[in-house]
Amino acid sequence: MNDDQTVFIVDDDEGVRDGLSLLLDTVGQSCELYEGGQEFLDAYDGEKRGCLVLDIRMPRMTGLDLQKILLEMGSRVPIIFITGHGDIPMAVEAMRRGALDFIRKPFREHDLLERINEALSIDEDAHRKAQDRQELAEKLTSLSEREREVFERVADGHMNKVIAGELGISERTVEVHRGQVMKKLGVRTLAQLVRAKIDMELSTEAGQPHDGTR
């Protein structure tokens, strides 16, 4: 399990919290315990990485309520719901809203740990992608106006000659800009350049990097 990832446990039952933390402790997974949704939100730091193990039934703020608030905040922390008997309709609703999975009490440690691992790797993945996007975005900002125009056209598959015509510059100048772009973006092949363009478009399409829509 991951050192810099935390399993956030939100359950109103102290025994369940206690047992979960002890079990995670034996596999070397760090966790934080909260007895209610509000307590979690008060301590919540969007930068922290990990996953949420969330009791679906709690007084005051239910698991579903907390999920909704997190979505509205743009958090994409993976959520595993803890459900009891007769909570299936709520679990279905939670899944419909994008929960990763739900596990029924009492848990089999295999299922539990597997789900948590899965959630953490999804979080890891998302984190890495976000990081990549972040880096790309930074690299893109280092491009000059002209370099950006050349980058977009090259990535769209236009020939140097056509680009030179469109921009009213020489083919040779296009080639220089193109070399500069590849250097600045840290790519070596045309294929990688195309990929960077797609990633860029994906992150702009998505608007905010964390918006919670699916």
Place this chain on the structure above:
Amino acid sequence: MLYELLAALTSILGARRAYVTENYDPGMSRTVASWEDGEPGPVREYALSGTPCAAVMRHGAQVVDCELGSRYTLDQSSIGYGCESFVGSPIVNREGEKIGQICVFGARPLHDPEMASALVSLAAVRVSAELEHRQEQAAVARSEAGFRAVFDQRLHLAGILSVEGKVLEANQKSLDFAGLTREQVAGHYYWDTPWWSHLPEKQQRIHDAVRAAAAGETVRFEVTCPRFDGQLATLDFSVRPIMDKEGETVFLVTESDDITERKLAEEEARQHRARVAHVARLSTLGEMAAGIAHEINQPLTAISLFAQAARRMVDSGNFARMAEVCHKLNEHALRASDVVERMQTMARQGESEKRVVDCNELIDSAVKLAESEARIHDIQIEFDRGDGLSLVSVDGVQIQQVALNLLRNGMEAMITDSGVAGRSVAIRTRMRDGNEIEISVSDTGCGIPDEYSDKLFTPFTTTKSSGMGMGLSISQAIVRAHGGGIGFYNNDGGGTTFWFTLPAAAERETHHE
């Protein structure tokens, strides 16, 4: 006596007939004693009108010395038939009323009317005393007969004892009860009569009661006693003193009601109520099954997690926290068993005994049961424990049932309401008027519509889509059987408060720490 007097009068006055008469209806008279032609005559009843007797009643003593028949031509009676003379004098009682007369009829004219009149008047005074004496005796006899009739026909088994405790009188009902004759009891000490003599353990109690009554006390208690057919009857027995004007005890009166039937009916009603309450508890538990399952599943989940963690610790040879884990395993196992215990208590059949308990403890248990359901519906139960509550003597399970019913009603009122967060039901215990404890449950739900408020406590009334509508009627039956009251009011700020009261346990029943 009257005959001798009449015989003497006729002989002295040389008369044929003499009568002592009494008036029995207005205008009607009859002979009390009659002497005719030397021997007692028949009883004659006659209308006064037209007779010389009427004149006596109107004007006092009368003398007709001759030719009686021609003077009283309207006389339809045969009282002086064929006689020549008449002497009559009214008989006057102590109050001065003319109650009858003495009259003498002669076959010949009177020699000396004045002497005759004086003689008859004298006789009238003597007869007056005699008649009055007879009337008093008759009145006493009538009153005695009346007393006997009333005494014997009483619904109670009744008896009259002397101050020493000897039976003077026993009514027929009391004799029939044990199949006795008056002779078997009259003159015997009450506790030695066959009513009690074969119940040595009761004899002493009866003896003590009679002695206490003789000392001026009224004693009353329930006692079982075999009837004539050998069946055991329950009597509501009492003995009390009857005092004269000076306050001296002159008699003792025993009264017993055969309350066997009533006791049986009460017992049957009690058992019936217990059965209905039990069925209702079971159905409540059924409705609460989801919550209870959740409540048990929580500690089971914890136990399962601790056990799995423990296995991993063992596998990795790390025993440092093993003691702590074992402790927690036990703790949560006990927690699960508490839930089961509470449920079992509610599921228990029949009545538990009445015990003197702290009301707060009872309510606490009911609150914990209700919480399993509250959690599912995201409702908080706030228990406001009153301080310095008197103890109560109750069937704990039944009182918890009432509290649970009211808590669940309160919750359901809010579930049907819109799903607002932060809903809560408040239950509080308080002393009321120093001698009873009030338990009230307030919700912030939709309130009770007016059209339901009258019949809320009648069986099968429900404002809910589920449930039988038995909860409140059973709660009412339980509370009343405990000598308390139950009711509700709609809160000013919305929602409803249901309350019930329990009488504080009597001081001698409470145990002080």
